[in-house]
Amino acid sequence: MILLLALLLLLATFSTKLADRLGIPGMIVFLVLGMIFGSDGLNLIYFDNPVLAQKVATAFLIIILFEGGFNTKKELLKVAFKPAFSLATVGIIITAASAGILFHLVIGLSLESSILIGAIISSTDAAAVFALFRNKSIQPKTAATLEIESASNDPMAIILTILIIDYMLGTLSNPFLFLLNLAWQITAGLAIGYLIGKLSPHLFNRARLDNGGFYYVLILGVCFLSFGLADQLKTNGFLAVYIAGFYVGNAEFVYKQGISRFLEGLSTFSNVWLFLMLGLLVFPSEILTFWKQGVVVALILILVARPLAVFLSTLFWDYSLKERVFLCWGGIRGAVPIVLATYPAAAGLPEGNYYFNIVFFVVLISALVQGSTIDFFAGKLDLLVKKKRTSPHSLELISLEQTRAELLEYYVEKDSYLVDKQLQDLPLPKDSLIIAIVRKDDIITPRGDTTIRNKDILFLLVGYEDKHELLELFDSEATRHSAESIYH
Structure with a gap:
């Protein structure tokens, strides 16, 4: 078994090159590889335990969401949080209700079953969105809206799914308690994430661990603590994890x-x-028997329910028509809907496998169609930004103690005033130093008479108190450049 899992992991790693060439999301390749190795494919690995899958998936999602929050810039959260949160709450209800009603009318399913499917597939997926946008050059505000939405819409989708299952089983509690529970899920989740996110950097700075590897253990402890504490208090752990990751990622601390x-x-x-x-x-043999219903459900979701949710949920925020259209197309489904699709069977609903197979087929279509064309749509809508050249070299500043210095990476463009300037002529702030220059994939040792060229990548060591002065120097009105910390 270990050998097969290792081979599967190696195949998945190298298959990403094929996925890039074909222009399809890596998640599609991973899903297909799993199906090939699975019990209905080559039958090399038998796995048919939705309850275990749900628990393992939760652990993976905790890490994915924490890392997503960790790399979300504070400026983008301020701009995109309110509309994203509207999409994650009001948008979920609109998606589930409109999709469910249309499923009932078009496919002929019972209204309860139709709305249950609508609730399950109502949330966009953080794992899919973060992975897809990691190497994309989408306009930051729009990309951040989709990322924050995907990280915070799980509570509403989960609550709606459980609510409808309880109704179908005849165990639904008081609707007032449902609303009270929803408010608790959101507010307490935000509060726990904020508390842990604010306290954790102080913990890192005071820990003074001798072995750097223990800082990795510590960050995992913080990550799972935010979810575990929220879970114990019966609030939403996923939201707490994302918020904790955000505040930790936007603070300065050792290592x-x-x-x-x-x-x-x-x-x-x-x-x-x-x-x-x-x-x-x-x-796969079971899924293919539902392909007609799956296609209809996917089309209704992508072309009707999602656009309706986006346009209504962002009504009071300043988004252009192009940005709203992209928000519609960027609502990609992934792991969370599949995990939620295991809930009906786990709860003992009849035809639990039917819900799972329909949802899985919808996720495949969403990831394949929307995920494969996201760059195309962004280009057509003029939402692609110029992508910074990446270097094959990486300089790192890892310290076990608090420092007053930071390592910055700066890309020199052709219209920058830095071009053809010698290092000795640059009015750098005191205690700031250019420590390396990457030019045409080679590393150049900087000297006073070294001349800066177009497309150079500069690595600068700068004190925290001088950082803004340096940014103002490089970010002139003529060039409007910005340096990006390699911490992020």
């Missing part, structure tokens, strides 16, 4: 750069295994 790299790798690992596991859980 932050190493932790950032660690979280990036762990999040990628979690993404891969999450979709591989869900692929193993699927029986």
Whole structure:
């Protein structure tokens, strides 16, 4: 079994190159690989335990959401949080209700079953959205709206799904208690995430651990503490995890750069295994028998329910028509709807497999169609921003003690006033230093008479108190450049 899992992981890793060439999301390849290795494919790995899948998927999602929050810039959250939160609450209700009613009218399912499917597929997926946008150059405000929405819409989708299942089983509690529970889920989740996110950097700065590896253990402890505490208090752990990650990621503390790299790798690992596991859980022969209903459900969701939710939920915020259209198309479904699709069977509803197969087919279509064309739509809607050249070299500043310095990475464009300037002529702030220059994939040792060229990547060591002065120097009205901390 270990050998097969290792081979599956290796195949998944190298298959991402094929996915890039074909222009399809990696999650599709991982799902397909899981189905091929699974019990209904080559029958190499038998996995048919939705309850276990749900628990393992939760652990993976905790890591993915924490890393997503960790890398969300404070400026973008301020701009996008309110509309994203509207999409994550009001938008979920609109999606579930409109999609469910249309499923009932078009397919002929009972109204309860139709709205249950609508609730299950109402949430966009953080694992899919974060993975898809990681290497994309989408306009930041729009991309941040989709990312924050996907990280915060799980509570409403989960609550709606459980509410409808309880109604179908005849165990529904007082509607007033439902509303009270919803308010508690959101407010307490935000509060717990804020509390842990604010306290954690102080913990890191005071820990003074001798072995740097223990800082990775510590960040995982913080990550799972935010979810575990929220779960114990019967509030939403996913929202708490994302908010905690956001506040930790926007603070300064020891060993932050190493932790950032660690979280990036762990999040990628979690993404891969999450979709591989869900692929193993699927029986393709069963899914194909529902392809007609699956196509109809997917079309209603993508072309009617999602646009209706986006336009109504963002009515009071300043988004252009193009941005709203992109928000409609960027509402990609992924792991969370598949996990929610295991709830009916786990609760003992008849035809539980029917819900799972329909939802899985919808997720496949959403990921394949929307995920594969996201760049195309962004380009057509003029929402692509110029992508910064990436370097094959990485300089890291990892410290076990608090420092007053930061390492910045700056890309020199052709119209920058820095072009053809010698380093000795730059009025850098005191105690600031250019420590390396990457030019045409080679590293140049900087000297006073070294001349800066177009497309150079500068690595600068700068004190925190001088950071803004340096940014103002490089971010002139003529160039409007910005330096980005490699901590992020």
